[in-house]
Amino acid sequence: MNRVLHFAKVDLTLHSTFRPPFAAGDRTVFDVDAEIARETVPMPKLPEDRFLCAFNHIFAGGYSAGYYSYKWSETYSADAYAAFEEARITANPDAVKRMGKHYRDTVLALGGGTPPREVWRQFRGRENVDIEALLRHSGLTRTA
Incomplete structure (x- = not known):
């Protein structure tokens, strides 16, 4: 359940309030994922975790803020x-x-x-x- 809730919250956040970084040090999608993970997953994500690069559901699968469904x-x-x-x-x-x-x-x-x-x-x-x-x-x- 935590995994689905984590993915849903990341999806909603990235499609509603996230702004792409324009300068070094700006918040990235990976930062958003790690921030939400601190609330939703039992173990901290590794800093090099790049799961979002392969999370086609929310970027190429037509969900666009619909993963919560x-x-x-x-x-x-x-x-x-x-x-x-x-x-x-x-x-x-x-x-x-x-x-x-x-x-x-x-x-x-x-x-x-x-x-x-x-x-x-x-x-x-x-x-x-x-x-x-x-x-x-x-x-x-x-x-x-």
Whole structure:
């Protein structure tokens, strides 16, 4: 998780606030990567680390500040799965089957013809995703 969050933060920073260096001593993309690494990775990066030179996702892969979508989509996936978990814990044996039909009738059936927020609202009954589901599924809360 830290690795994806690190890449996402580097991607967003480089595409939003970074200005290319014009003089010796100006901040480089490698400096940005190292600064963010101090917040996001467990071990310091080596000064000669040049991973960004091969990180095609954010420079040549069409992401351009979109790398965060990996973790963002995982958040929605965890919350959708949580809907089935919630259905499973009810006393009604048909609850999971009904949730599957509800998922089919909202997320799958509405697809791209309905704004995503509206699809989510119809499926989960709220506009926003619950990030607690991702944290729980990732083992980052006390109730796993």
